[in-house]
Amino acid sequence: MSRYPEAFLHRMQEMLGRDYEAFAASLEQPSVQGLRVNTLKTTSESFLKKTPFRLEPVPWVRDGYTFYAPDRPGKHPYHAAGVYYIQEPSAMSVAEVLNPQPGERVLDLCAAPGGKSTHLAALLGGRGLLVSNEPHPARAKILSENIERFGVRNAMVTNEMPDKLSARFPAFFDRILVDAPCSGEGMFRKDPDACDEWSPEHVTMCAVRQADILDHAALMLRPGGTMVYSTCTFSPDENEGTMEKFLARHPEFELIDIHTAEHFAPGFGEFAKTARLWPHKLSGEGHYVAHLRKTDDANGGQASDEHGGARKKSGKGKGRDGRGSSSAKVPLDAVKTYREFAGETLTVVPEGEFLLFGEQLYLPPAGLPDLQGLKVVRPGWHLGTVKKNRLEPSHHLALGLHPDEVRHTVDLAADDPQVLQYLRGDTLSVDSHKGWIVLTVDGFPLGWGKLSGGQLKNHYPKGLRWV
DSSP: TTTTTTTHHHHHHHGGGGGHHHHHHHTHHHHHHHHEEEETOOHHHHHHHOSSEEEEEEEESSEEEEOOTTTTTGGGGHHHTTTTEOOOOGGGHHHHOOOOOOOEEEETTTOTOHHHHHHHHHHTTTSEEEEEEEEEEHHHHHHHHHHHHTOSSSSSEEOHHHHHHHHHHTEEEEEEEEEOOOOGGGGGOOHHHHHHOHHHHHHHHHHHHHHHHHHHHHHHHHEEEEEEEEEOOHHHHHHHHHHHHHHOOOEEEOOOTTTTTTGSSEGGGGGSSSSSOTTTTTTSSOOOEEEEEEEOOOEEEEEETTTTTTOOOOOEOOOTTTOOEEEEEEOOHHHHHHHHHHHHHHSSSOOOOOOOTTTOOOOOOOOEOOOTTBBBBSSSSSEEEEEEEEEEEHHHHHHSOGGGGGGGGEOOTTTTTHHHHHHOOEEEEEEEEEEEEEETTTTTEEEEEEETTEEEEEOOOOGGGGO
16 A cells, blocks of 8 residues: 555545445555447447457446456457447446436536547437537547547537636536546556645645636536536545535535436435445446536526527637638538538538638537637537548548448458558558548448559558557
8 A cells, every 4th residue: 555645545544434444455456447339330239249358237337348358449440440438437427427318518528538528429329519628738639539539420629728618608508517627536546647646735726626617617507407527536625525615606506316326325424415436335446426407597697599508600710730710601612522522422411511620621510609719629520621622531530420321331350450451551452442432340430541453542540550
């Protein structure tokens, strides 16, 4: 136990009493690893027939599984195809509790690296609007890449502070997830760096920051909407203490039952409706989850449409390349170029109100809010790059398509050596239709290639290629 801070261990002993020995013993065990099936691409039943891994169901989440050494699903082509997301089992509880319904407006306010956002996207089933926000630019880029890999079509990724968003979107969202930055005590056995960063002062600082984030989240939730607050720490100051102060500041909110609570321990004291996930009581790391509802008569801001949100406006934003570009009107030649490509290459041509950022063409989700002045990393489904009367299709387009939506595919088995060659960026020798094709692994899209003379020119993104 020497690698854990003494002040942390002392506090945990006072908190847990007789349970402390079991808790301390759990910290010496290996961390638990899991994956969650991407139901935007397949079903768990179908995946389990194909998977080469030894998996055990996670009791509190649909489509979640624990895996064990020596399996390494992060090194399998299915991972590159976005068939699943590698996520610690306790973390899977959070989006499951929020439980968004298809068609709703959902905000993930502190979303990087994207595990919970991709889970929310799967639960939305491609319908509605998901805004995934991350204040830190480098982490926002990772979040955007995971949204892309998962093939999410109806998500916007932003890189803003909560106050900037709350000023823009009063009472806009049906559901909000606040997976707050915290002292990370629940990740100590998984991430030794979290131990090095810990101190009592850091815990206090986190609690102050969490209060500010929650206050802005409260402004963005419509009356009648629900919010989940979660952390990966054991600290009462950051968990029950944060909830106690939030409810005192916001009497328009109330705690509601957690439908998966049977699998977890209750929160302390009067916060028994919240949930604590202890590593000595389940197969997972430490987590805390609270489910809140904003009362129907709450005065949470002026609603400007039937959902309580601001209407969409045309304006300027920043695309994934960081350059501002007008989204007021997409040139007709750019749309024509896209439609010509799609008509030749796809069986279904995705349509909507397009956005163009520089040369990058996007199909935003329905109900996309005003982008004016926001730092937007990904304003929707990235279709491709428009260049001199041609469209270079994006990786996001390939991963967001179902195989039957593409006219020509080359399907390879996961253990075919050509799959690894493709992921490395090599040119392949294949027999298929000349032109753009999607290479798939066991039916799951991996990316684009362009075929000519029996040679498939590799268009797998250079930054993602396997070394």
